[in-house]
Amino acid sequence: MNTNRILCAIAAILLLGCTKENADEAMKPENADFKGTVTVIYQDQPFDNEGIVVNFVPSDDGSTASITLQKIRFVPQMPVTIDVTIPDVKLVSSPTEITLSCEETIPLAMGGEYPRYKVTGLTGKLSGQNLEFSLKFGDYPTSYKGTRP
């Protein structure tokens, strides 16, 4: 009986030790697709793009990522939807989340750089199954919230 208690205690200590060790390890960014809503503030009103797929593609060393928003519309009147890629988004990993930031970058769209919708003030985080970030596309404040499908 005592032997069992001792073994259980040892197992519990080992398990706690392991958990502590994993909790200290930073999340490793990996390729992932998310599906969610892009909200663009247009003329002081929120304009929602629902069902937007975002591709998250980290660099090899995990320090940056490119984020591609597929088929988005910045204003309701846009007759087309476009794919926009935000390159060079900085990643800082912690054990529970990856924070995203980018002060300023030129997005890629339609086969090249697209300065008209320059990205500024991007902040966000990737935690578990969720991705969220906010930024300005040109003059349009934009935010995204999505989850892995």
Add this chain to the structure above:
Amino acid sequence: MRIFATDMLAAIFIGALLAVTDAHDTTLTPSRISVLKEAVDIRKIPSPVSQIRSESLKREGIFRPNQLSSRVPGLFIPDYGASLTSTIYLRGLGSRMENPVMALYVDGIPVMDKNSYDTDWNDVRSATLVRGPQGTLYGRNSMAGVLSVSTFSPSDHDGFLGALEYGTANTIKANASAFFGNNVLSAGFRHGNGYFKNTFKGSMCDPYGGISLRWKHEKVLFERIFLSNSLSASASREGGFAYGRYSDGILHLVSYNDEGSYGRLNILEGLTGRYSGEKLSVDMAASVQFLSDDMKMDQDFTPEPVFTLRQKQLSGAGTLEAIVRKNASSETWIPATGFSAFWKGNRMEAPVLFKEAGIRTLMEDNANRNIPSEIGSLDICDSSLPVNSGFRIRTWGSAIFHESVWNRGNWQVTAGIRLDYEAGTMDYDCNSLLHYRFVPIMKSDRELGVPYSGRISQSSLQILPKFSAMYEASEGLLIFTSVSKGYRAGGFNTQIFSDILQNLTMNALMDDLGVHLDRPSVSVGAANTKYSPETAWNYEIGLRGSKSKFKAEASVYLMDVRNQQLTVFPPGMSTGRMMTNAGRSRSIGGEMEASWASGRFDCHISLSGCDARFVEFNDGNNDWSGKHIPYAPATTTFLGAGYWWPVSIFNSVSFRIDGGIRGHGPVWWNEANTIKEAFKVQLNGRAALSFDKWEIFVRGTNLTGTEGMAFYFKSVGKEFFSKTKPRIILGGITINI
């Protein structure tokens, strides 16, 4: 070598015939052989029949199938485009694309490719058109009738027949037939500078040059087997497509920049045979057919370099048929049972080439119309963009059929049925390759290739029954009624593939670019490009009479067409139309034909009137139910007369004058019935001075210079018409020695 091959075929035939039939002596002569499949004499066929013999064909200047228009009641084969555009309307039914509603037989052999229908007839003994569905005996494509052409037999003449004529548009036409032993060798040549000028190029757009040859050999073996072998070949090179823009009610002159031409090589080897025993006879027919053609067409028919089509085909076919029947004589019951099979293969290349203006207007503008200019614009960097389409189409079929004729008293009753199976596959291999930039964003070109290939297949089984009754009310007066079913074969749309690929290319380009247009995605793919057979039930009552040199025939009919093959606007397509089974229609009409001869005078009249309308038809954009079926005239009229008198100062010299009035109309040129052409007539005539062995003549068609329309269509939103041929006058000589 050729003779050896023919003898081998003949030997196989004879063996087969002897194996299946009894052997009683019955002397057979070629004059007893009919190219029609009916067991009864032509006079007792329970359907309206028009037969035009060689002398009438000559006097009326008929040497191509389309010249039978109006001469045969209800038949309209407009003369436009080039020799491959044999669009046939009969009894108000027909369509300008794909399979015809009328089957063509030459010396008992079915012509398998519609592109081979329009050939020069240099040696035709008779042309017989049996109207109404003839599906039970003739099978595929005999939905509205069968045209059976019989060429000269060696027994028709002994010596040489020839003709040479020259006239309008520097037209030279020559033909000759030499009869020797069991052979006829015929040759023909025709050249013409054309009748319509392409004002952009400053040259005639429809010149023609062609030659044709036929060798026919007939033999009677053992007094009971008759064999006839016909080997024909024709080659032609021509312009065509004399299409002028129609806008604001004005028809403009033909004016386009790209080449319009058609070249064709046609070879048909046909062997027919009959074994005639005391009780049974067996007819067999086999053929090998070959077609190679090459069409080049300006698709937009404007002076702008928009887009062109080149269509090259290599087609081969084989047919086989056998019919065993009890000899007609005076038997009460005459059964006939038959089997037929065919195989046809077609290899086609049909690249569409988009040129500068086409790339700009049809591709760039279409895309950029939806892209805000502040974002940028699409620029296709190629000066020309090929959209390549290649096809391999194989079609095969077989059928068994039976028809029985019962004679009792004044009654003749016919009942028959046919099971007709047909299947086909189409392998398609299409691709396009372009280079593009999205300006100002992209700094360099990007290459985009779009392949599209695969296979589709289809099959169908048709049951084609027939019932008819004929009553001989008095001597020379027959009353008949019939119910019959016919069909025209299904197939594959090949023309739509360039549109499919164009759409796929634009979609792939936009996907590659990351720009997505708010428009319907392309919903038509290869799987949607096949269409099923169209079927027609025909209900008819008529009478046929003759007395002395007066013959007359009249009938009224109702044709109910199901699964009608119609062209529609597929969803998501910008310019293309495709054939599909989209509707149902019916045609109610009447036909009359009469001829009379007395002394030196003879005359002929052919009349028809029909009301052919869509019962159900939605083309994807509009509902045309209740509208007249376009392109097919509501009435056709022919009035012809001839008179001859001897020239008294010479022996064996006579003068003959013939005149004919042909008319048709009204014609509704579009499904909306908003463009209508009234009834139009043309006057034709011929005057000939005949000597013992030769004659000199002058003849003319459209002597009144009547302006009419032969064809209408829309391309990229623009309307076009093709006019009928102008006044043509020719003079020449015929020799008969």
